[in-house]
Amino acid sequence: MFVLARTMPFRRAHWLTAMRVSPSATAAESMFGAIRATDVASELRKTGIFTGLTLPAPIHGEIARFARETPCFGNFDRKLEFLAGEHAEAERRFGRAILSGHHFERVLQCEAAVAVQKDPLLLDVARHYLGGEAKLITTRTWWSFPTKNASDAELSRASFKFHFDLDDWRMLKFFFYLSDVDADAGPHVYxxxxxxxxxxxxQLTLLVGHPAQDVLGYYGEDSATTLTGKAGTGFVEDPFGFHMGTLAKTAPRLMMEVGFGVSRPSRRRYHGEPVIR
Structure with a gap:
């Protein structure tokens, strides 16, 4: 999959195996209101992204509170444990730049986060886009921190250049901002x-990350959408499309991801978050 899924002929062949799903006669009640999964799936097929999701204030407020009060792990390293509000002190204590802080399996201790991953609209969208075999595979929350201590090498290893995900033949990822995100707070770009x-x-390289001028020179500058918004802003994308996170410059960014796929769990799919089987 890691080799063949990057080529369009093999991807198109795999999409042909997707189980067809009929529109639901009655939509289950969703925290996102009266959004139709078929409409979202239709937009995803055309552009790869749908931006009309909003978390209710009590939900994103509760997840943000949990994220502030629950220790996270810096740079995917479980030895670097700290509270987000103590980021600067943690950099001094550990003697290194800390660009991110993930909650890993602790996210499942947050009832509001679990409610989001179980919302019926998410699975309905995934099934209409990926096929009837679509299933929830991962949920994670993480901080992206401003830092003046990161080296060029550390920045280059982060996701600050256009890349695409190859964790499954067919995937869909829902993202939600849990803090206000402006141009200087690390907005996502698709x-x-x-x-x-x-x-x-x-298609013919094992690299998944490419310079912005290389990507935008082919797809066009106007094809890149920079996603900013208040806490609660949500969107869903096909992560095979080129995307990137940008560096948080002035304020930390708190984000949640809920991912769906079609294959059996694979270790390389995960980044320390809980494996949902």
Missing amino acids: VRGSHIRRRIKH
Whole structure:
């Protein structure tokens, strides 16, 4: 999969195996209101992204409170444990730059986060887009921190350049901002349409990350959507399309992801978060 799924002919062949799903006669009640899964799936097929999701204030407020009060792990390292509000002190204590802080399996201790991952709209969208075999595979929350201590090498290893995900043949990821995100707080960027067309040289390399000028020179500058918004802002994307996180410059960004896929759990799919079987 890791080799073949990057090529468009093999991806298209795998999409042909997707189980068809009929529109639901009655939609289950969702915290996101009267959004139709078929409409979301239709937009995803065209552009790779849908941006019309909003978490209710009590939900995103509770998850944010949990994230502030629950220790996270810096740079995916369980030895670097600290509270988000103590980020600067943690960098001094550990003697290194800390760009991110993940809660890993602790996210499942937050009832509001679990309610989001179980919301019926998410699975309905995933089934209409990925096929009837779509299933929940992962949930995670994490902080992205501003830091003046990161080296160029550390920044280059982070997701601050356009890349695409190859964790499954077919995937869908829902993202929710749990803090206000402006241009200086690490907004997510997605290249519309790049999930269904791919430059030949991007298919014939094992690299998944590419310079912005290389990607936008092919897909066009206007294809890149920078997603900013207040806490609660949500969107869903096909992560095979080119995307990237940007560096948080002035304020930390708190984010939640709920992912769906079609294959059996694979160790390389996960980043320390709980494996949902």
